[in-house]
Each structure stands twice: as structure tokens, then as C-alpha cells.
Amino acid sequence: MQYAKPLRRHGGIVALALYAAGMTSAAQALEITLPPETARYTPSDLPGFRLVQQNCMTCHSAQYVLTQPPSSPRGYWEATVKKMKKPFGAPFADEDIPAMVDYLTKTYGAERTAYAAASAAQGSAPAPAAPAVVAGSHDPQALLAANGCTACHAVDKKVVGPAFKEVAAKYANQPGAAALVAQNIRAGGAGKWGQVPMPAYAALTKEDLQSLAGWILGR
Incomplete structure (x- = not known):
């Protein structure tokens, strides 16, 4: 009986240690790395293209529309767009819905x-359709247009993402800024300028990325 309490205390410590180890393993098991986003909305002269690019990718990938039935009528797309606004809370205006539905x-x-x-x-x-890359051209203006960059960015004002001038100011005089901006474009992500995710542009060539990064940093 003299040794019962120390043994119970020792057993409790071991149990706590095993529990903590199990929690650590469980936390590590939940870490997920998603592949780079490559889906793009098909470029179009329809006004709804810009609106879809600007509003829909703040919550989900362009892959969503690619998985919808290709025979879906206008009423289906209208119901889908309205569902994104209510109940899911997408921030676009009601007057933008017809143009978005028309494009989709x-x-x-x-x-x-x-x-x-x-x-x-x-x-x-x-x-x-995608990939929306200008083959053989490294002209930054052409790349911006072909990849829908101006749907989320403007030169001197925030749209969905930061203004190009804001990006240039953030990285001004920073060593390796061009390479860093190019990598950010290629990999996409969220957290650097808020929680709205930027899609990855992994299909762009190294030369395209360098051209875009240089142009942005020159604003």
C-alpha cells in the first residue's frame, strides 16, 4: 500500500504525456498543402467576365464553373449566382447579377x-479557354489583360487586391524584390494583403513573371 500512490501518480504523468503526443500527431495530420490553382475563367468581351473574375474568386476557384452541367440553362446560372449572394454572402451588387449570369x-x-x-x-x-497566356509575348500589358489581372487590381486604387502602386511601395528598395514579386504571382496565396486569396499563375513562364514583376515595381 505504501507504493500505490506514487505508482498512480507516475501512471497519470505517462497518460498525460501520451495524450499530448497524440494531440500533436493529430494536429500534424491535419496540415494540408493544396496544389497551385491553375483554373481560369474564360476571357470574354462580355461585361460579366470582369464581374465574375472580380467577385467569384474571392471565395472559390474557377474550377467550380467547370464542374457544372454544360447544358445548364440561364435559369440555373441565375439561381446559382443568387445563391452565392444569399445565403453565402458574396458582396456583389444586385444590379451586377444579370451581366454575370449572361457571361456564365x-x-x-x-x-x-x-x-x-x-x-x-x-x-x-x-x-x-485557359491557359490565358500570351504565347511568345512578354509584354506586361498583354499579360495583364490575358490573365484577368485588372479584374482584381488597378494601378492606383484597391479593387479586390492591392493597387499596383501599393505593391511597388511595399517592396521599394528591398533586395530581391523582383524575384519575390514574381514568386508571389506564380504561387498565389492569401494573408499578405488580407484574407482574400489570389489564384496561382503557375502556367506563366519565368520570362512572363519577370516582365510582370518589373512592370509592377515600376509603378
Whole structure:
């Protein structure tokens, strides 16, 4: 009986140690690294393209629309867009809904074939699908337009992401700034300028990334 209490105390310490080790292992097991985002919304002259690019990617990948039934009618896309606003709380204005629905229906839904045919007949076929990269061109303005960068960024004011001038000011005189900005574009992410995620642009070449980074830092 003299040794019962010390043994129980020792057993309790061991149990706590094992519990803590188990919690650590469980926490480590929950760490998940997602692959770089490569899905892009199909570029278009339709006004809804910019609105979709600006609003939808703040919450989810462009992969979402690619998994929807291609025969989905306009009513389906309207219900989907409205659902994103209520109950999910997407911050776009009600007056933007028709343009967003029009773009989604004509690009990914039941009207895409007819719209493409009508555009081709008028000599202004919609732009091809992703990857939205200008082949053989490292012109920063062309790259910005082709990859939808201006849907979330402007030169001198915050849109969804920071203004290009804000980025330039943050990295001014910082050693290796161009390489760092290029890597941020390639990898995407969230947390540097708020919690709204920026998609990764892993399909861009090293030269494209350097061109964009140099242009941004020159603002």
C-alpha cells in the first residue's frame, strides 16, 4: 500500500504525456498543402467576365464553373449566382447579377454554342479557354489583360487586391524584390494583403513573371 500512490501518480504523468503526443500527431495530420490553382475563367468581351473574375474568386476557384452541367440553362446560372449572394454572402451588387449570369450562360452553359456561332459570324469569336497566356509575348500589358489581372487590381486604387502602386511601395528598395514579386504571382496565396486569396499563375513562364514583376515595381 505504501507504493500505490506514487505508482498512480507516475501512471497519470505517462497518460498525460501520451495524450499530448497524440494531440500533436493529430494536429500534424491535419496540415494540408493544396496544389497551385491553375483554373481560369474564360476571357470574354462580355461585361460579366470582369464581374465574375472580380467577385467569384474571392471565395472559390474557377474550377467550380467547370464542374457544372454544360447544358445548364440561364435559369440555373441565375439561381446559382443568387445563391452565392444569399445565403453565402458574396458582396456583389444586385444590379451586377444579370451581366454575370449572361457571361456564365454564354460561356459555360446551354447558350455557349449559339453564342460562339453568332460571335464567329460577326468576326469576333470569344477568346479561347485557359491557359490565358500570351504565347511568345512578354509584354506586361498583354499579360495583364490575358490573365484577368485588372479584374482584381488597378494601378492606383484597391479593387479586390492591392493597387499596383501599393505593391511597388511595399517592396521599394528591398533586395530581391523582383524575384519575390514574381514568386508571389506564380504561387498565389492569401494573408499578405488580407484574407482574400489570389489564384496561382503557375502556367506563366519565368520570362512572363519577370516582365510582370518589373512592370509592377515600376509603378
